[in-house]
Amino acid sequence: MDIELFKKEAHALVEWIADYYREIEKYPVKSQVKPKEIFNQLPVSPPQKSEAIPAIMEDFQKIIMPGITHWQSPNFFAYFPANSSYPSVLAEMLTAALGAQCMIWETSPAAAELEEKVMNWLKQMMGLPESWYGVIQDTASSATLCAILSAREKATNYETNNNGFSQNNFRVYGSTQTHSSIDKAVKIAGIGKNNLIKVAVDENLALDPDALEKAIKTDLLNGKKPLCVIATIGTTGTTAIDPIKEIAAVCKKYDIWLHVDAAFAGTALILPEMHYMADGLDMVDSYVFNPHKWMFTNFDCSAYYVKDKETLIRTFEIMPEYLKTAVDSQVNNYRDWGIALGRRFRALKLWFVIRSFGVDGIRERIRNHIKMAQELVKKMKEHGSFEILAPVPLNVICFRFKPKNMSDENELNKLNETLLKQLNASGKIYMTHTKIDDKYTIRMVIGQTYVLQKHVDTAWELIQETAKNLKK
Ligand SMILES: Cc1ncc(COP(=O)(O)O)c(C=O)c1O
16 A cells, blocks of 8 residues: 555545444444354455455445444443544544554653643543642553552562562452452452452442451451552442542551542542542542543543552563663653553543543533433433432443332343343343342443433333333
8 A cells, every 4th residue: 555545545434434423323232243243254364465445444344343332322321431532533543643652751752741741631630639640551450450569569568579479468358349350450460369358338339448447357367468458439330439538547547558440430520519539539549540431532541540659660660771761760651650561652542532622521521421310310210110229429320120010039130131132132222231139230321422312312212112012
């Protein structure tokens, strides 16, 4: 491909992208293909000769698109969103075009300095402690792993890095609602899944600080070393909000690292009225939230903050001769702020998003998502045959269909499983489920970048209609 052809194909692709966004609602939200359906349509071996982009695009439309779940559809109400937006897509094109590998300052000074700047902007936007240091990670899973590894190194005076474990009696604590990335992190960090203690939650499904302290005391009596607590602002199941201040007090008392996982809900801190969730954040050691979930910045972009950057850097520092530069003492070399050496230029899309939406624009959308969810909760309660199964502090509604004449829990579970299956098979909306107290629970997240009231209204009508027909 030469540059003239590149230009022609690039223009055609931008047209395709614009049409895709314009017509996104014509696609089934959840891909309807069966396992191996895509794989079996693709040739066994790669092409020997060059193929033209239009031919590749034809196969993209015919073979690949049916296997895509449309996360950017305004009718996507599943999981947590992985939002993109027009400015984010534009920035991602530039990132790909520049192809910069931003491992150290010198390999692209603008990338390092823009990253430092946008991470400072986010602190201001979200009202996070000014003294924190920020770095963009690929995912919240990596950020949480960084937190646990930093806690481990600090507790062992960086000796585990040098010699491996001499003895592992560490304990990590989360709640029964903590995300599975913490299970993964303790496995990778060598602490072990059996040393992850899942503390009980209260009636709002938030971590109970008294139960936490009790677990810590028991462990201390048994010769264990409490290492790290993971508190969550916005749990994955129900967006429960752990009481950070009370948990921080316990951590301070026993000198334990406190990491806060606000992967999804952290974006809501842009709203002053949601700032109660941040009470106590000034006492934590590390914090993560994902602009790639709810802040219109396409995957991957995870904002990780630490109180003490020296601990982070000492945990991950490497210094091979070929990476030494004359300016090392004056700049941030982000290769030492996380796991990977190679780094994408992720700050660019965040910069585009923040500038294009403006803080007010982001705030308005987030506020509207929460408002739409709260209004739908009211309608579900008024309906009489729907039950809200967990508090709705934000924009995630956990509900089930509960016809007046049905009380058997097994029957209700089956009914709601069928309801969700039918709704998703319709291709018109996509939601996922969780279990609360063994109750099959449908989870509806109203947080897609371009979701409007009309989409929520149509979804609610579809839910009612499908449920009504199930009963017969
Ligand atoms: C609370 C919470 N923490 C962590 C994660 C993991 O996020 P990531 O995919 O960025 O690793 C999720 C994903 O949904 C989450 O809900």
